Amino acid sequence: MRQSKLFAKTIKEVPKDEASLNAQLLIRAGFIDKLAAGVYTFLPLGLRVHNKIINIIREEMDAIDGQEILMPALIPKESWQATNRWDNFDALFKLGGADKKEYGLGATHEEVITPLAKKFIFSYKELPTAIYQIQTKFRNEPRAKAGLIRGREFSMKDLYSFHTDEADLEKYYKVAQEAYFKIFSRLGLADLTYLTYSSGGAFSKYSHEFQTLTKTGEDLIYICSKCRLAVNKEIIKEQSACPECGKKDLKEEKAVEVGNIFKLGTRFSKPFDMQYMDEKGEKKDVIMGCYGMGPSRIMGTIVEVYNDKNGVIWPEEIAPFAVHLISLNKNDEANKIYEEMEKAGIEVLYDDREEVSAGEKFANADLIGCPTRVVISEKTLAKKEAEIKRRGGKEFKMVKVDQLVKSLLAR
Numbered sequence: 232m233r234q235s236k237l238f239a240k241t242i243k244e245v246p247k248d249e250a251s252l253n254a255q256l257l258i259r260a261g262f263i264d265k266l267a268a269g270v271y272t273f274l275p276l277g278l279r280v281h282n283k284i285i286n287i288i289r290e291e292m293d294a295i296d297g298q299e300i301l302m303p304a305l306i307p308k309e310s311w312q313a314t315n316r317w318d319n320f321d322a323l324f325k326l327g328g329a330d331k332k333e334y335g336l337g338a339t340h341e342e343v344i345t346p347l348a349k350k351f352i353f354s355y356k357e358l359p360t361a362i363y364q365i366q367t368k369f370r371n372e373p374r375a376k377a378g379l380i381r382g383r384e385f386s387m388k389d390l391y392s393f394h395t396d397e398a399d400l401e402k403y404y405k406v407a408q409e410a411y412f413k414i415f416s417r418l419g420l421a422d423l424t425y426l427t428y429s430s431g432g433a434f435s436k437y438s439h440e441f442q443t444l445t446k447t448g449e450d451l452i453y454i455c456s457k458c459r460l461a462v463n464k465e466i467i468k469e470q471s472a473c474p475e476c477g478k479k480d481l482k483e484e485k486a487v488e489v490g491n492i493f494k495l496g497t498r499f500s501k502p503f504d505m506q507y508m509d510e511k512g513e514k515k516d517v518i519m520g521c522y523g524m525g526p527s528r529i530m531g532t533i534v535e536v537y538n539d540k541n542g543v544i545w546p547e548e549i550a551p552f553a554v555h556l557i558s559l560n561k562n563d564e565a566n567k568i569y570e571e572m573e574k575a576g577i578e579v580l581y582d583d584r585e586e587v588s589a590g591e592k593f594a595n596a597d598l599i600g601c602p603t604r605v606v607i608s609e610k611t612l613a614k615k616e617a618e619i620k621r622r623g624g625k626e627f628k629m630v631k632v633d634q635l636v637k638s639l640l641a642r
């Protein structure tokens with residue numbers, strides 16, 4: 232991608248009405264644009280990162296036999312009333328249709344998936360099964376000041392699993408936990424993310440959140456260093472000790488909730504009368520679990536975790552481009568190098584702008600945060616070399632131009 236052609240530009244001024252670090256950096260770097268509090272457009276660079284996060288999540292959900300679908304965001308009032316959530320669901324966006332009917336904008340999808348699954352699941356032979364979607368969700372948040380971390384409109388992966396009994400749900404619940412940690416590991420968040428016990432509702436003692444430590448997190452969690460897990464605020468009030476080992480001196484940290492998983496039991500299968508036939512021909516309630524994870528929120532969290540005073544420092548696997556190639560007024564040679572990189576399949580953002588100073592190009596590269604910066608200038612070309620620097624690192628390395636692609640591919 233040639234930077235001279237890039238639709239969205241970097242911005243010098245920090246937006247005055249934007250308090251959160253993640254949104255400030257992403258707006259300045261030209262990744263997102265703010266339309267209203269908690270409502271953002273994803274610009275080309277931002278959408279590339281968002282899509283990469285989604286693809287990692289999709290691969291890991293497919294790997295645990297999740298089947299992807301796409302449900303509507305517009306959900307009729309009657310569906311919410313069936314589960315008693317029209318008046319009780321926190322922050323549901325409600326609107327009226329031209330047909331004088333009322334609708335809730337999807338903040339969660341149990342009211343759609345359960346009657347849907349009922350149309351296809353009749354027998355124990357069809358269980359277990361797991362269905363997921365990646366979709367825009369809506370919440371009428373009273374406060375939306377945390378950038379991508381607490382939006383009124385945000386992306387969400389929600390998977391729902393269906394089982395014959397609780398033991399089977401328990402088995403899948405553990406598999407899903409492992410898949411979540413695989414995702415966090417690929418996103419560069421595994422070391423900072425804790426499986427966090429929270430209250431479970433009617434069907435299990437605990438549910439679980441996945442909480443990532445950040446300096447600015449809105450949640451407080453309490454870490455057991457021995458078990459490498461945490462409990463959330465509600466749980467610490469109830470029992471003030473680690474649920475696994477009983478250790479009492481838990482360490483308080485600020486964190487962002489990047490995922491959560493619940494055993495729903497029959498909370499939704501009962502109101503929708505979703506049953507299956509067992510081996511003996513008896514009808515039984517289907518047991519359900521649900522597993523949420525927010526790609527846009529994860530993107531905001533990664534920015535809160537990986538940055539310095541100059542901008543974002545993207546983890547390799549989700550960076551908008553692997554390489555930021557900067558040409559300092561030697562475009563003929565740089566053009567050739569850019570084309571070679573493209574041909575070799577290297578994802579490269581090429582700063583080919585002619586009226587922009589070297590200082591500004593370097594500042595832009597730091598702000599955008601691609602993992603590797605390559606500079607081509609008169610000085611480097613005099614020795615037939617290019618200069619390579621890692622974002623966030625201090626060292627420069629000189630590489631012969633004819634070895635450049637090979638060297639970048641070897642990373």
Ligand SMILES: [Zn+2]
Binds near residue numbers: 477
């Ligand atoms: Zn413990």
